[in-house]
Amino acid sequence: MTDPADYPYATHLDVKFAPLSVVDVPALVAQCQDRWYNQTLCRVNDSVIRLGVMQGEYHWHKHDNDDEFFFVLDGRFIIDLEDRSVELAQQQGFVVPKGVVHRTRAPERAIILMVETAAIIPTGDA
Numbered sequence: 001m002t003d004p005a006d007y008p009y010a011t012h013l014d015v016k017f018a019p020l021s022v023v024d025v026p027a028l029v030a031q032c033q034d035r036w037y038n039q040t041l042c043r044v045n046d047s048v049i050r051l052g053v054m055q056g057e058y059h060w061h062k063h064d065n066d067d068e069f070f071f072v073l074d075g076r077f078i079i080d081l082e083d084r085s086v087e088l089a090q091q092q093g094f095v096v097p098k099g100v101v102h103r104t105r106a107p108e109r110a111i112i113l114m115v116e117t118a119a120i121i122p123t124g125d126a
Contacts, residue, residue, distance in 0.1 A: 008036070009034075009036040009037075009038060009058070009122075009123075010034040010036065010037045010038065011038045011122050011123070012037075012038065012039045012040060013040050013122075014040060015040050015041075015042060015043050015048070016028070016039055016040060016041050016042070017041055017042045018042075019042070021042075023041050023042055023049075025041075025051060025073070025111075028051055028053075029051075029053055029111055032053040034053070035054070035055045035056050036052075036054050036055070036056060036058065037051075037052065037053040037054070038050055038051070038052050038114075038122055039051045041113075043118060046117055046118060046119075047115055047116060047117055047118060048115075048116060048117070048118045049113060049114070049115055050113065050114040050115075050116070050122075051111070051112075051113060051114075052110075052111070052112040052113070052114060053109065053110075053111055054077070054104070054105075054106040054109070054110050054111075054112065055106050055107075055108060055109045055110070056105065056106065057103065057104075057105040058103050058104045058105065059103060059123070059124075060080075060101060060102070060103045061101070061102070061103065061123060061124025061125070062098075062099060062100060062101045062102065062124055062125060063096075063098055063099070063116075063120055063121070063124060063125055064098060064099055064125045065098055065117075065119075065125075066098050066116055066117045066119070066120040067095055067096065067097050067098050067116070068095070068096045068114060068115075068116045068120070069093060069094070069095050069114065069115040069116070070088065070093060070094050070095075070096070070104070070112055070113075070114055071091075071092070071093035071112060071113045071114075071115075072088045072089060072090050072091065072092055072093070072110060072111070072112050073090065073091075073111040073112060073113060074090055074110065074111040075090070075106060075108055075109055075110030075111060075112075076088070076089060076106065076107060076108065076110060077104065077105075077106050077110045077112055078104065078105045078106070078107070079094055079096060079102055079103075079104050080102060080103045080104070080105065081096075081100065081101070081102050082100075082101050082102075
C-alpha cells in the first residue's frame with residue numbers, strides 16, 4: 001500500500017463538513033496555497049466527495065478495487081491513460097474504472113470534485 005505522506009501533495013482525508021452542513025467550496029479554494037490540494041469535503045454512504053485544487057502533474061497509479069469520478073468545476077484537467085489522454089473542460093466529468101493505470105494533470109490551476117469510496121488510497125495501490 002502506498003502512504004500518502006510519501007508524496008508532495010497536500011492530501012487531507014479528514015471529513016471537512018458534517019451532514020446537514022453547507023459545503024463552501026469557494027471559501028476553501030480561496031484559502032488554498034498548495035499546487036496540488038486534495039480535501040475530503042463530505043461522506044455520502046460509503047463514498048466521499050473530495051475537492052481538488054491542482055496545477056501540475058500527479059504520478060502514474062491505479063486503484064485495484066475502486067472507480068474514481070472526476071468533475072471539473074473550473075479550468076482544464078487532463079487524465080492520461082496508457083493508450084490516450086482525456087481532456088476535460090469546465091462542467092465535464094469522467095470515470096476511471098478500477099484497475100486502470102492513470103495519472104492526472106492540470107497545465108493551469110484547475111478546481112475539480114472527485115467521487116470515490118471512502119476506503120480509497122488517493123495515491124494508488126502498490
